[in-house]
Amino acid sequence: xxxxxxxxxTSVTADDRGLAYGDGAFxxxxxxxGRLLAWRRQFDKLASDLRALHIPCPQExxxxxxxAEVARGQPECAVKIIVTxxxxxxxxxxxxxxxxxxxxxxxxxxxxxAAWVNDGVxxxxxxxxxAWQPALAGIKHLNRLENVLxxxxxxxxxxxxxxxxxxxxxxxxxTMTNIFMTDGAELVTPDLSGCGVAGVTRDRVMExxxxxxxxxxxxxxxxxxxxxxxxxxLVNSLIGAWQVRxxxxxxxxxxxxxxxxxRWLDESDD
Amino acid sequence: xxxxxxxxxTSVTADDRGLAYGDGAFxxxxxxxGRLLAWRRQFDKLASDLRALHIPCPQExxxxxxxAEVARGQPECAVKIIVTxxxxxxxxxxxxxxxxxxxxxxxxxxxxxAAWVNDGVxxxxxxxxxAWQPALAGIKHLNRLENVLxxxxxxxxxxxxxxxxxxxxxxxxxTMTNIFMTDGAELVTPDLSGCGVAGVTRDRVMExxxxxxxxxxxxxxxxxxxxxxxxxxLVNSLIGAWQVRxxxxxxxxxxxxxxxxxRWLDESDD
Numbered sequence: 163x164x165x166x167x168x169x170x171x172t173s174v175t176a177d178d179r180g181l182a183y184g185d186g187a188f189x190x191x192x193x194x195x196g197r198l199l200a201w202r203r204q205f206d207k208l209a210s211d212l213r214a215l216h217i218p219c220p221q222e223x224x225x226x227x228x229x230a231e232v233a234r235g236q237p238e239c240a241v242k243i244i245v246t247x248x249x250x251x252x253x254x255x256x257x258x259x260x261x262x263x264x265x266x267x268x269x270x271x272x273x274x275x276a277a278w279v280n281d282g283v284x285x286x287x288x289x290x291x292x293a294w295q296p297a298l299a300g301i302k303h304l305n306r307l308e309n310v311l312x313x314x315x316x317x318x319x320x321x322x323x324x325x326x327x328x329x330x331x332x333x334x335x336x337t338m339t340n341i342f343m344t345d346g347a348e349l350v351t352p353d354l355s356g357c358g359v360a361g362v363t364r365d366r367v368m369e370x371x372x373x374x375x376x377x378x379x380x381x382x383x384x385x386x387x388x389x390x391x392x393x394x395x396l397v398n399s400l401i402g403a404w405q406v407r408x409x410x411x412x413x414x415x416x417x418x419x420x421x422x423x424x425r426w427l428d429e430s431d432d
Numbered sequence: 433x434x435x436x437x438x439x440x441x442t443s444v445t446a447d448d449r450g451l452a453y454g455d456g457a458f459x460x461x462x463x464x465x466g467r468l469l470a471w472r473r474q475f476d477k478l479a480s481d482l483r484a485l486h487i488p489c490p491q492e493x494x495x496x497x498x499x500a501e502v503a504r505g506q507p508e509c510a511v512k513i514i515v516t517x518x519x520x521x522x523x524x525x526x527x528x529x530x531x532x533x534x535x536x537x538x539x540x541x542x543x544x545x546a547a548w549v550n551d552g553v554x555x556x557x558x559x560x561x562x563a564w565q566p567a568l569a570g571i572k573h574l575n576r577l578e579n580v581l582x583x584x585x586x587x588x589x590x591x592x593x594x595x596x597x598x599x600x601x602x603x604x605x606x607t608m609t610n611i612f613m614t615d616g617a618e619l620v621t622p623d624l625s626g627c628g629v630a631g632v633t634r635d636r637v638m639e640x641x642x643x644x645x646x647x648x649x650x651x652x653x654x655x656x657x658x659x660x661x662x663x664x665x666l667v668n669s670l671i672g673a674w675q676v677r678x679x680x681x682x683x684x685x686x687x688x689x690x691x692x693x694x695r696w697l698d699e700s701d702d
Contacts, residue, residue, distance in 0.1 A: 164446050173443035174451060176434050176535055181444060181514065183576035184454030190522070215577070216584060242522055244451065247580075252460070252512055252539050254576065254583035254607055265446055269522050293563035294599060297581060305575035306453035306524065307485070310517075311567055313524035314486060329564060337524055357563075 163232045164267040168224070178263055180246030183254065184304035186262075187211040188244040189362075191229065192271070192400050196237040198229060199399065199431045203362045208243065211301045216256070217247050220264055232268040239268045240400055244304070272400060274322070281416070282407030283322035283396070285336065287385065288312040291329045292357040300360035313337045322404065323396055325385075328357050333383045339398045340364035341383075343391035344419050348377040350391075363397040363427070370426025393417035402427055433502045434537040438494070448533055450516030453524065454574035456532075457481040458514040459632075461499065462541065462670050466507040468499060469669065469701045473632045478513060481571045486526070487517050490534055502538040509538045510670055514574070542670060544592070551686070552677030553592035553666070555606070557655065558582040561599045562627040570630035583607045592674065593666055595655075598627050603653045609668045610634035611653075613661035614689050618647040620661075633667040633697070640696025663687035672697055 166174055179185035189208050192199045205226070209219040229241050244265040250257040290312045298305070312324050323336040335341055335358045342351045342364075349371050354360045371378040388394060393414060394406035405420040407413060436444055449455035459478050462469045475496070479489040499511050514535040520527040560582045568575070582594050593606040605611055605628045612621045612634075619641050624630045641648040658664060663684060664676035675690040677683060 166446060172446055174446050174448075176436060176442055176444050176537065178444075178451060179580075181448060181451045181516075181535070182458075182574070183580050184574055185577060185580050188452075215581075240522060246451075252510060253542065254579045256580075256584055265451070267446065272523065290567055293565035293568075295563035295578070297560055298563075298577060303577055304452070304454055305577045307455060307568060307573055307575045308565070309524045310449075310453050310455050310526075311485075314526055 164265065165228045165232055166265050167263060168228060174263060174265060175249055177249045177251070178246050179248060179250045180244060180263065180304050182250065184306070185215070186217065186244060186246030186304045187215060187302055188242060188304060189302065190399055191241045191243070193233045193236065193239045193241060197431070198233065198241070200362055200366060201226065201229070201432065203365065204399070207302070207362050208245065211303065212245055214301050215303065217245065217262055218260060220245060220262060225264065225266070228264065228266040232266050236268055238271055240271050241266065241268050246304070274401065278322055278404055282405035282414070282420070284320055284408040285323045285325055285396070285406055286316055286321050287410070288315050288324040288326050288337070290315065290326065292326050292334050294328055294356040296356055299357050300354050302359045302361070309337050325409070326358070327385065331384060333385055333388050334358040336396050339396035339401065341388070341394065341396060342367060342419070342423070343383070343388055343394045346392045348379060350379050350381065350383060352383045353380050361398055363399050363402070366427055366430055367397055367423055370423065370430060373429070374426060393419045395420050395423060397423070434535065435498050435502055436535050437533060438498060444533060444535060445519055447519045447521070448516050449518065449520045450514060450533065450574050452520065454576070455485070456487065456514060456516030456574045457485060457572055458512060458574060459572065460669055461511045461513070463503045463506065463509045463511060467701070468503065468511070470632055470636060471496060471499070471702065473635065474669070477572070477632050478515065481573065482515055484571050485573065487515065487532055488530060490515060490532060495534065495536070498534065498536040502536050506538055508541055510541050511536065511538050516574070544671065548592055548674055552675035552684070552690070554590055554678040555593045555595055555666070555676055556586055556591050557680070558585050558594040558596050558607070560585065560596065562596050562604050564598055564626040566626055569627050570624050572629045572631070579607050595679070597655065601654060603655055603658050604628040606666050609666035609671065611658070611664065611666060612637060612693070613653070613658055613664045616662045618649060620649050620651060620653060622653045623650050631668055633669050633672070636697055636700055637667055637693055640693065640700060643699070644696060663689045665690050665693060667693070
């Protein structure tokens with residue numbers, strides 16, 4: 163089901179600036195057992211991303227109601243919220259009156275092999291390097307051609323995710339996930355001040371670490387460092403956490419981090 | 433008027449990947465005196481940009497007919513063509529079957545002050561720096577948030593354009609224009625291998641220079657160099673060419689380049 167500005171619809175106006183320029187932001191949320199996970203954090207992140215783009219954010223109760231409506235009768239689903247700068251005439255300048263558009267939709271949760279959840283995943287390195295753009299870094303905006311190009315690099319159903327580096331070779335993220343690694347003592351996650359999306363699940367993992375007395379550092383991470391980590395993990399709102407078990411020649415045995423992180427996420431899912 | 437996949441419409445499907453990810457490319461064309469300018473070059477550039485994104489390009493006769501239809505009865509107008517990867521489910525992976533969407537629309541030509549055309553324009557430097565992304569450089573794709581952010585930096589109706597630099601300080605382009613400068617002997621235009629849009633009018637100016645025995649070099653250009661050039665000029669398909677007369681503390685008297693370039697463009701407008 164799709165709600166466009168609150169009304170059931172299958173289309174958006176052709177002059178939407180989201181279509182013209184990618185001028186907007188989005189979120190993807192999980193509904194499990196009829197419960198919408200981490201809504202407040204998801205909304206806060208959307209509001210923060212829209213603020214960075216100078217797009218007025220829809221009111222929280224309005225969006226929450228629309229999310230509930232598209233998810234009704236679907237206890238297990240994914241909900242996507244797109245907010246754009248609304249309609250505009252040709253040209254990059256903001257419209258004189260901005261009336262943001264809301265496109266809220268639900269879909270089936272992606273079906274991943276049980277082994278990816280239970281045992282972990284195989285990942286590859288993408289050739290595409292993420293551009294360094296601090297003005298947009300961290301924001302889940304609608305300019306996602308880099309992710310599209312990177313995801314098109316492989317077609318092997320055994321590969322769960324592609325790892326992305328910036329032009330200096332720092333590991334930034336997966337195409338659709340954030341990354342954590344550990345040496346057994348502390349957690350490390352890549353610095354996203356130059357590129358990448360700072361996801362809500364990444365924030366929740368960092369918060370879980372704090373709550374559980376585990377140090378988590380945000381810093382530059384090289385591919386070599388990742389390869390020699392004791393454990394590597396991918397996270398996002400739909401998958402929760404996957405352990406990385408194979409990356410090129412590197413393999414990892416079953417670890418304990420992913421289960422711990424899943425517990426942290428379960429503790430703070432509202 | 434808007435044609436969506438050949439049918440008069442005002443909306444596009446909400447699952448369009450152009451909206452979801454900016455997954456597509458576009459062109460803006462001028463119609464003057466009922467004539468569509470530089471169609472073949474515009475089509476070739478669209479085809480080349482779509483090829484770079486691995487999006488199948490619509491057939492030329494089909495697009496040409498749609499452009500003619502939206503421009504009918506409007507001897508002076510702007511035509512915009514958007515081609516996206518079409519509908520897709522959630523997720524960055526290409527749809528298994530790609531059926532690109534065509535959104536072809538016409539609008540009034542932008543009304544700029546006559547003085548901008550006759551005497552030249554005032555420009556400013558944007559604070560936003562363009563990201564270096566060779567995988568997307570030159571392509572007029574739908575990921576245009578950088579242009580949107582840059583254009584939002586000023587609201588002074590006297591300022592015609594904002595100049596954009598890359599993160600190394602090289603001048604790349606205006607927010608909606610390409611740049612040429614001259615020392616009186618040869619032309620120079622910024623190298624766009626790392627960022628920027630390599631526009632059709634830029635190509636036509638370079639071709640006009642060749643045809644008329646003027647050397648044109650494509651290379652890195654600093655802001656200081658631009659400021660000390662004998663003449664500076666902005667070009668795109670809708671404005672043709674504007675001379676830059678003021679940029680910060682730098683001013684230029686009336687030059688001869690813009691008129692010469694307009695003649696070159698008139699010689700090759702089909």
